[in-house]
Amino acid sequence: MSLLSVKDALERILSAFQPLPKIYIPLDQTVGRILAEDIKANADLPPFDNSSMDGFALLASDVTQAGSATPIMLDVVDDIPAGKMPTKNLRAGEAARIMTGAPLPPGADAVVPVEETDFNNRAPGTPLPEKVKIFKAANLGANIRKCGDDIKSGASILPRGQRLRAQDLGMLAMLGIAEVPVYRKARVALLSSGDELTPIGEELTAGKIYDVNSYTLSAMLESAGCEIIPLGVAEDTPESVKAALAKAKNADLILSSAGVSMGSFDYIRVIIEAEGNLNFWRINMRPGKPLTFGDYQNIPFIGLAGNPVSAFIGFMVFVQPVIKKMLGYTDQAENRVRLRLAESLQSDGRESYLRATTYRENGQLYAKLTGHQGSGNLFSMVQAKALLIIPAGVKSLPAEAEIDAWLLDN
Ligand code: AMP
Ligand code: MG
Secondary structure, three states: OOOEOHHHHHHHHHOOOOOOOEEEEEHHHOOOOEEOOOEEOOOOEOOOOEEOOOEEEEOHHHHOOOOOOOOEEEEEEEEEOOOOOOOOOOOOOEEEEEOOOOEOOOOOOEEEEHHHEOOOOOOOOOOOOOEEEEOOOOOOOOOEEOOOOOEOOOOEEEOOOOEOOHHHHHHHHHOOOOEEEEEOOEEEEEEEEOOOEEOOOOOOOOOOEEOOHHHHHHHHHHHOOEEEEEEEEEOOOHHHHHHHHHHHOOOOEEEEEOOOOOOOOOOHHHHHHHHEEEEEOOEOEEOOOOOEEEEEOOEEEEEEOOOHHHHHHHHHHHHHHHHHHHOOOOOOOOOEEEEEEOOOEEOOOOEEEEEEEEEEEOOEEEEEEOOOOOOOOHHHHHHOOEEEEEOOOOOEEOOOOEEEEEEOOO
16 A cells, blocks of 8 residues: 655645634734734824924925025924924924924925034923024925825735734834734644653653653744643553543644554554544655544544654644644745755655755755654754755665755754
8 A cells, every 4th residue: 555645645634724713912912923814004104294303394495595604594483392283384484393203394394403503402301492593405305204105005014924023013003003813823732642751850760751742842833823732641541542632622733642653552543533533644754654634523633653753843744834724824835945965865765854964065055964863863853954855756865966955943
């Protein structure tokens, strides 16, 4: 029987998921969340003509002859701090003291900075002078930020699917959007399984190892923007696995690791078959062949292989895209690059994901494997900068061969 390809497996998995419902949350909680609607400007920005300098608003035509030796004297008729409206229309021969961000008074068509006047005293509380000398001519519109200069009402600002960054939050604040439409977080129930697994903090007894996958997978889920429902560590009995899965109600996805190979104590697949539907349980991949997919009581279920590297890579290849789809990312692209092998390598004909470091030589990116590729050797994953993707059917590649790879986050 030929095994399901990675591509077909991913297609089958993805088709079981839809983007999650849209919710509205306060702007200050949206960093890292995914926008669920296109955002358009609801007003012009800036919303009114204003000064970009502390200075004097005036009519440019009054000061065309101004120079350091030939200052022009104007009457100061108004004082406009930021946040206040002007009280006067400026006429020829008049100026208004104006602060950065303050609305331009009607009639004015330029601002001369204080540095170019005889009133360069900006100490708080300095009273308004009666007259001001202007030492420099001003172009029409100088130091004025016009209404709508940055953004016109109706302009597209942020697309649906955008992961919100600090600058995006600022932009939404600028538009006065207090409640932001984002996709609800994916709720992922996370289960580890195996009698040998000991939580960190407890003493290891003979034959036991620490539970690794709970930590790796939680971290990946968290950085992918999920809410985690921890199901803990199940023992290798049907009762223990069932009791753990029963806590997964309301989950959008159940993610487990281990217990899906051919061992005599691997109950997970059996329970999925009994309590839900098994879609597939093995794929043509290394590491991570015993990938299991189906549903448990109508909740989609992904069972990753148990070895720490298999679980990690299985998450990257299958779970990451699912979460992206649920969270409404429009861009599914991975950090894919082409790079060149520094040395020859062997593969076993399955689609293989090999851990490698990378370095640059004469502008070319090269890859070199990080030690042995056993699926329990998490240290080689720690050292890796890239996952090399060796296509199915390829058993060896010479040095200098070009291949696809994923760059791992630094
Ligand atoms: P299994 O699929 O249950 O046979 O597990 C395969 C291998 O992965 C075994 O060597 C397990 O001890 C190991 N393993 C499974 N789950 C974990 C885990 N959460 N942390 C560390 N190693 C694990
Ligand atoms: Mg096990």
